Amino acid sequence: MASSQVVKVLIVEDDIVTRRIYRTMLSRFGFEVTEAEDGKKAINHFVDGNEYDLVLMDKEMPKMDGVEATRTLRGMGIPVKIVAITGDEHSRGAFLDAGADEFLLKPLSILALTDILKAFNFLN
Amino acid sequence: MASAPFKAQLTDLLNSMFAMDFLDEQFKELQMLEEASGPGFLTEVVTLFCGDAERIISQLDALLNEPAVDFGKVDANVHQLKGSSSSVGAKRVALVCIKFRNVCQENDKEGCIAALHEIRHEFDELRKKFQTMLQLEQQIQDLDSK
Numbered sequence: 001m002a003s004s005q006v007v008k009v010l011i012v013e014d015d016i017v018t019r020r021i022y023r024t025m026l027s028r029f030g031f032e033v034t035e036a037e038d039g040k041k042a043i044n045h046f047v048d049g050n051e052y053d054l055v056l057m058d059k060e061m062p063k064m065d066g067v068e069a070t071r072t073l074r075g076m077g078i079p080v081k082i083v084a085i086t087g088d089e090h091s092r093g094a095f096l097d098a099g100a101d102e103f104l105l106k107p108l109s110i111l112a113l114t115d116i117l118k119a120f121n122f123l124n
Numbered sequence: 125m126a127s128a129p130f131k132a133q134l135t136d137l138l139n140s141m142f143a144m145d146f147l148d149e150q151f152k153e154l155q156m157l158e159e160a161s162g163p164g165f166l167t168e169v170v171t172l173f174c175g176d177a178e179r180i181i182s183q184l185d186a187l188l189n190e191p192a193v194d195f196g197k198v199d200a201n202v203h204q205l206k207g208s209s210s211s212v213g214a215k216r217v218a219l220v221c222i223k224f225r226n227v228c229q230e231n232d233k234e235g236c237i238a239a240l241h242e243i244r245h246e247f248d249e250l251r252k253k254f255q256t257m258l259q260l261e262q263q264i265q266d267l268d269s270k
Contacts, residue, residue: 017173017208021154024161060203087210107150107210110157 007031007122008051012042012069013058013085018106022056025113029123039064043072052080054122057100059086067094074099081120127267134260137253146250151213163265170254173212177247180205184240188233198236199228205243216246 009031013019016037023033034052036042040063042055055073059066070082084095087106095103102119104112117123141147158165180201187198206221220243227235 015176015204015207015211017169017176018211020169020172021157021211024157024165028157028160058207060200062200087207106207107153107213109150109153 007053008034009054009056010034010036010042010045010050010052010080011056012036012039012061012066013056014038014061015058018058022108025108025110029117031122038062039066039069039072042069043076046073046076046078046080054117054120055080055082057082057084057095059084059088059091059095067091067098070095070100071098083116125268126270127264130260130263130267134257134264137257137260141253141257145215146253148213148215150210154212167258167261169212170258173208173214174251174254176208177205177217177251181240181244181247184243188237188240193231193233193236195228195231195236199225202228214250217243217250220246 007029009026011019011022011026011033013022013035014037019035019037023035026033034045034050036045038061039057042057043064045052057066057070061069064072066084066086070084073080073082081102082100083102083104084091084100085104085106085108086095089105092103102116104116114123138147142151154166154169184198184201187194187201202221202224206218206225209215209217209221220239224236224239224243227239
């Protein structure tokens with residue numbers, strides 16, 4: 001886990017509405033949430049020395065898509081849990097091959113998110 | 125209670141929006157989130173969505189009026205609108221976005237223009253209903269807080 005007790009989550013998603021919804025879903029659990037609007041900005045957060053426990057990764061984004069961002073993070077040796085969340089069901093294989101830990105289809109439900117958080121032991 | 129008739133109107137409005145597929149189950153997720161996180165969340169998300177959708181639709185209009193249409197940019201914008209409409213449960217808007225992407229991927233300019241008109245129509249209808257919903261919620265809140 002990242003160095004503090006609070007679970008730190010990075011939302012990587014180009015749509016502002018979706019980011020707002022994810023932020024509210026996560027804030028209910030007292031998590032610390034950071035947002036990045038594309039894969040390149042997400043990578044930069046890690047390059048800047050920030051640590052996260054969980055990344056919620058969209059697929060289609062400008063500058064760098066989610067599969068490439070996932071592959072880049074794994075190539076950097078970043079062990080963070082990465083959950084791909086996309087409407088493209090055909091990208092499951094690509095995401096898992098790139099190193100994502102889980103794959104969820106949009107739109108994200110509270111139940112699906114809660115199940116993943118429990119599976120990763122981020123919830124008591 | 126003074127707010128009772130407005131609550132009834134709001135219930136009727138939302139029921140009709142679900143029945144006519146303006147909204148789907150995802151909107152109910154947002155309603156549950158508001159119950160958990162407090163008032164104001166739905167207003168914020170709906171307002172964000174409407175502003176963002178208006179921006180994207182204007183952008184699409186501009187892109188399709190170019191002499192040489194960049195279908196890649198059109199597709200990227202439609203994809204974004206599909207994403208935000210799916211996230212708020214705006215079912216009819218999301219469905220038209222899927223149709224739009226299909227004609228866009230065939231580089232069909234006329235098809236794209238027709239799809240844009242349809243998106244504009246669906247979004248305008250939805251926005252009117254959202255505005256009524258937010259007005260009713262505000263009236264209810266004002267009356268209940270007295």
